[in-house]
Amino acid sequence: MDFKSLISHCKEYGFIFQSSEIYDGLSAVYDYGPYGVELKNNIKSYWWKSMVQMHENIVGLDAAIFMHPKTWKASGHVDAFNDPLVDNKDSKKRYRADQLIEGYAEKIDAKNIKDVEKAKARFGDTFDENQFRTTNDRIIERQKQIDAVLGRLAEAMKAGDMEGLKNMIDEYEIVCPESGSRNWTEVRQFNLMFNTQLGNIAGEEGKLYLRPETAQGIFVNFLNVQKSTRQKIPFGIAQIGKAFRNEIVARQFIFRMREFEQMEMQFFIRPGTEMDWYEYWKQARLKWHKAIGTDPSKLKFHDHANLAHYANAAVDIEFEFPFGFRELEGIHSRTDFDLTQHQELSGKKLQYFDPELNENYVPYVVETSIGCDRMFLAMVADALKEETVPDADGKDSVRIVMKLHPALAPVKVAVLPLLKNKEELTKAATDIYDKLKLSFICQYDEKDAIGRRYRRQDAIGTPFCVTIDFETLENDTVTIRDRDTLEQQRVKIDDIRGVVQGKVAMENLLV
Numbered sequence: 001m002d003f004k005s006l007i008s009h010c011k012e013y014g015f016i017f018q019s020s021e022i023y024d025g026l027s028a029v030y031d032y033g034p035y036g037v038e039l040k041n042n043i044k045s046y047w048w049k050s051m052v053q054m055h056e057n058i059v060g061l062d063a064a065i066f067m068h069p070k071t072w073k074a075s076g077h078v079d080a081f082n083d084p085l086v087d088n089k090d091s092k093k094r095y096r097a098d099q100l101i102e103g104y105a106e107k108i109d110a111k112n113i114k115d116v117e118k119a120k121a122r123f124g125d126t127f128d129e130n131q132f133r134t135t136n137d138r139i140i141e142r143q144k145q146i147d148a149v150l151g152r153l154a155e156a157m158k159a160g161d162m163e164g165l166k167n168m169i170d171e172y173e174i175v176c177p178e179s180g181s182r183n184w185t186e187v188r189q190f191n192l193m194f195n196t197q198l199g200n201i202a203g204e205e206g207k208l209y210l211r212p213e214t215a216q217g218i219f220v221n222f223l224n225v226q227k228s229t230r231q232k233i234p235f236g237i238a239q240i241g242k243a244f245r246n247e248i249v250a251r252q253f254i255f256r257m258r259e260f261e262q263m264e265m266q267f268f269i270r271p272g273t274e275m276d277w278y279e280y281w282k283q284a285r286l287k288w289h290k291a292i293g294t295d296p297s298k299l300k301f302h303d304h305a306n307l308a309h310y311a312n313a314a315v316d317i318e319f320e321f322p323f324g325f326r327e328l329e330g331i332h333s334r335t336d337f338d339l340t341q342h343q344e345l346s347g348k349k350l351q352y353f354d355p356e357l358n359e360n361y362v363p364y365v366v367e368t369s370i371g372c373d374r375m376f377l378a379m380v381a382d383a384l385k386e387e388t389v390p391d392a393d394g395k396d397s398v399r400i401v402m403k404l405h406p407a408l409a410p411v412k413v414a415v416l417p418l419l420k421n422k423e424e425l426t427k428a429a430t431d432i433y434d435k436l437k438l439s440f441i442c443q444y445d446e447k448d449a450i451g452r453r454y455r456r457q458d459a460i461g462t463p464f465c466v467t468i469d470f471e472t473l474e475n476d477t478v479t480i481r482d483r484d485t486l487e488q489q490r491v492k493i494d495d496i497r498g499v500v501q502g503k504v505a506m507e508n509l510l511v
């Protein structure tokens with residue numbers, strides 16, 4: 001399904017609404033509707049169970065959003081959490097300079113992709129893409145250009161060279177996508193942290209930041225948690241919570257938001273073991289994504305060429321969103337950067353006594369960090385399908401179905417009396433609904449023809465529809481319709497719970 005239709009579907013079926021829509025919305029801020037909040041809670045629960053419940057050496061935390069402002073000085077966010085910003089004087093639109101330059105390289109790459117596609121069509125099965133890419137002069141030349149552009153970009157970004165970025169924009173004759181002009185301002189650094197004021201303290205002293213990542217709440221509590229839970233290294237602290245970034249360009253729906261939620265885990269380890277744990281968490285996290293049935297061809301690792309100020313190795317798990325492969329989750333080897341910085345600025349020791357080595361040290365950290373909203377978007381993008389299936393009369397009809405893993409689907413079971421104006425049927429159906437709601441998020445629906453009700457449930461991803469018909473009144477059985485196979489199974493009312501539970505249990509994902 002294309003991206004525009006996905007966004008409309010999310011609104012029409014109560015998953016995601018633009019924030020403050022009646023006031024024309026607030027850019028890059030979104031609200032989760034009735035099905036959205038269920039799906040998001042299930043994602044969080046899947047993450048929490050697999051990270052905390054399934055690891056005896058990982059414990060949870062819920063730190064406050066506000067933190068002492070020195071936290072952000074120590075972490076490097078005050079000085080280095082910047083994006084390069086440039087304005088077009090004609091359109092008055094604001095851009096990230098690095099993204100404009102990346103876009104320029106992507107345009108060159110698009111020509112290569114086009115040539116490859118053409119050659120593929122010409123040579124058919126005998127086509128060897130790798131050979132073509134390494135022998136075709138035009139492709140080689142363009143690839144050299146791309147590498148040169150990206151190499152220069154990486155260097156300028158690393159050095160914080162704003163003038164260098166501006167020179168590239170001018171040299172490559174990059175135009176504003178809106179106005180088509182090259183009338184750019186200088187490039188300048190823009191800090192992405194939102195700030196606010198504490199109580200009645202005016203000026204710099206009362207300046208507070210909305211946290212741009214949840215990780216720092218974990219670092220500053222490292223010793224509190226270690227001592228109170230008597231964990232031994234290696235151990236982890238996991239947290240789910242809101243983070244805020246004043247993104248310069250925030251497009252692509254919930255992919256890049258100004259207020260979003262992160263699920264982060266910091267794994268504290270002995271110095272020198274970080275590459276082993278980094279590898280371990282890379283594989284563990286990829287497995288987590290694959291377990292819910294995400295199309296494996298849409299997931300890949302992407303090593304960071306530009307390391308963040310705190311990392312000595314970093315990789316993204318990328319997902320193929322409707323607009324291409326992009327970062328879904330980051331795994332970072334953060335060394336002892338954060339704890340050492342906090343130790344220095346706070347003057348408090350943040351060290352661990354290792355009884356096996358009989359020495360104190362500042363632990364190293366491997367972090368896994370995933371945006372809950374981005375995970376939501378990836379899941380919906382992977383699950384939402386348009387299919388042709390037989391309708392009740394056996395004729396072909398098109399349905400929109402969200403093939404979410406049953407354990408994560410917002411509603412687990414819909415209870416549907418065949419007809420709404422037959423009291424015997426609606427009474428039997430409400431009795432069943434009242435029983436099932438003790439175990440699952442259920443929905444009772446008696447409006448419209450049964451086929452239309454099935455379609456509504458397909459559209460929100462409900463794995464099971466239970467239909468109460470006249471046979472129910474005779475022998476206490478119902479039909480259970482499976483969302484994916486469309487098969488209808490007749491089962492005893494007392495067995496419904498077991499059939500549903502068998503497929504929707506979160507345990508299925510954890511083993």
Ligand code: GAP
Nearest residue numbers: 213215255256257260328329330369370371374
């Ligand atoms: N503590 C490390 C950290 O915050 P990051 O790569 O900046 O690393 C981690 O962010 C994850 O948070 C990303 O992989 C992404 O899923 C999510 N994320 C970051 N910025 C986001 C934004 N503006 N909107 C939605 N999700 C975002």
